[in-house]
Amino acid sequence: MIRFSRKYRPVIFDDVIGQDSVVKILRASVDKKHYVSAYLFSGLQGIGKTTLGRIFSNAILCDSPIDNNPCHKCESCKLFAKEQHFGYRELDAASFSGKEDMKQLRDEGAFLSVSDKKIILLDESHDISTAGQDALLKQIEQCPEHLIYMFCTTNPDKMAPTLRERCMELQLFSVEPSIIFDRLKYICEQENLNYQDDALVLISEKSKGHVRSALNMLEKISYLDEISVKNLNLIYKDFEEDIFEIVANLGIDLSKVLDTYHSISSYLSATQFYNLMLSLVNDAVKYLYGYDKFSEKYREFLRKLKEIHGSSLPEFLDYLIKRDKYIEKIGIQSDLVILHSKFEINSFAKQIPLNDIKIQNQSKKRAPNVKNLSFTELSKLDVNERSRILREQRMKHKAEQKEEKENVPLNWPLPKEKRLGENTGSRENLSAEEFSQNLVGGRVARVKPVVNP
Ligand SMILES: [Zn+2]
Incomplete structure (x- = not known):
């Protein structure tokens, strides 16, 4: 049995789903027969980079494209389908990545055989060695007009910026669940599968925008009597709730x-x-x-x-x-x-300024209502309630600290004669030790005035 991901792999641009802008650019290039020396397809695993590179190559080599799609009838298309086209070479950079390998590609690319274009597609191109990328850089700069490089990568940042700059970079995005749903439904109809729409919705969501993983999930469940939510949960245990x-x-x-x-x-x-x-x-x-x-x-x-x-x-x-x-x-x-x-100690919230997030302001409003319970009282409470109250107390404390900071007047520091006003306690009423402890940056913090006996 042919796997769904292979059987339903797009072979013309019309079949590619969820990558409209990239497809538009490639079709227009085929239409005008105007190509650059190097293309870089980037995007997540299973998103369809290599597939799109193949369709594009097929269309470039096709003798008579139909609506800019490969015709799949001409000699060139037949050879391409049998993976025997001399004008197309596909390699995996994981095993073909050195400087000498790249030179070999250059020498191969220099000669034309049956077609007027030669295309070299390097998959997982982030695996090309640094020396290999340097060699490629020169090759692309001096690229003969008939030669086109295509790179596919999940990690474009690992490629040399100088090399990236010389490529037309085409980024593929995760596909919307609704588009994946339509594709799954189409396949179910084609395969005469017994299915529930709910299950297809769930597969579309679980696949997180990757068409290939959606097809693999569908295929696995298709071995059971029905493509249902129940069967789906049986095979793909859902850990979301846990x-x-x-x-x-x-x-x-x-x-x-x-x-x-x-x-x-x-x-x-x-x-x-x-x-x-x-x-x-x-x-x-x-x-x-x-x-x-x-x-x-x-x-x-x-x-x-x-x-x-x-x-x-x-x-x-x-x-x-x-x-x-x-x-x-x-x-x-x-x-x-x-x-x-x-x-428990609220350390994740420390870095966030109070004003930055709305929720924090809500906590601030709640803060004054917090019960100030003693530790004995707290220990009698149930663990959830205790955690909640402790957290609210911490919030209240923070809100108060912030309020104090905000009370610092704008024309800080104050003129000397105003620094020791009524609100801050008088200098004369403080002991020397208290005074030095409370004097911060030339201003006495709010302290209780010492009452004379
Ligand atoms: Zn053709």
Whole structure:
């Protein structure tokens, strides 16, 4: 059986989905027969870079393109389909990346055979060695008119800037779930598959904009009796809710964090676990700043995270992005304990100025209502309530500190005679020690005036 991802791989521009602007440029180039020496296709894994490079090459070599698509009827197209066209060479830079390899390409490209163009496509081009990229740079500068280089990469930043500048860079983007849905539905009809629309919606969302991974998921489930949400959940266990439970309980309930982690740890590698957590927190930060194009269920998770962690989320995201250097040494469980304590002491919110995020202002408004409970009273409370009150007290303390800072007059420092006014306590009423302790930058901080006996 031919795999869906191969069977339904686009072979003409019309079949390419979700990359309209890039396709438009390539079709126009075919139409005018106007090509540059080097193209760079960039974008995530499985997004269709190589496929688009092949269609473009096929169309360039085609004897009589139809509406700028390869005709798939001429001799040239037939050879191309059989991967026997002498005018097209496709290589993987992972195994063909040295300086000598690039020189070999140059020598090969210098000669024409049957076609009037010669195309060299280098996949995973970020793997080309530095010396190889240097050699390519010269080759592109002195490129004969018939020769076209195409580079495909998931990581264009790893390519030399000088080389990138000489390419026409075409960035491919993740495909909208609704477009993937239409494609999946089309394939289900073609294959006579028994399917539910809900399941296709779920696959479209889970594939995160990658058409190939959506097709692979569909193919796997197609072996079962029906493409249904139930079967989908059977094969692709959904960790969304578990990851949400873990993140939501950080700083609140460590037992719940660790228990939930234990329940899913055998299904996920460390990298998968962190990628899922990173993805959730990333979306929570987007939601915090007002972006809300998510499914209803997922949006509810994000709304709760905003309510629970609020302005700590951007710092938390920053921690997760930089975590790699620590995690190898300490392991996931210890990291979760550290994360829990960081939320407990509110350390993620420290870096955020109070005015920068709306939610912080809301906390400030809430602050004056906080009950000032003693530790004995606090210890009698249930753990969630205790965490909430402690957090509110910290917020209140911060709000007060900020208020004090804001009270500093604009014409600071004050003239000498005004520095020791009624509100700040009189210099005469303070002991020398108190005076020196409270004098900050030439201004006495607010202290209780000493009452004469
Ligand atoms: Zn043709």
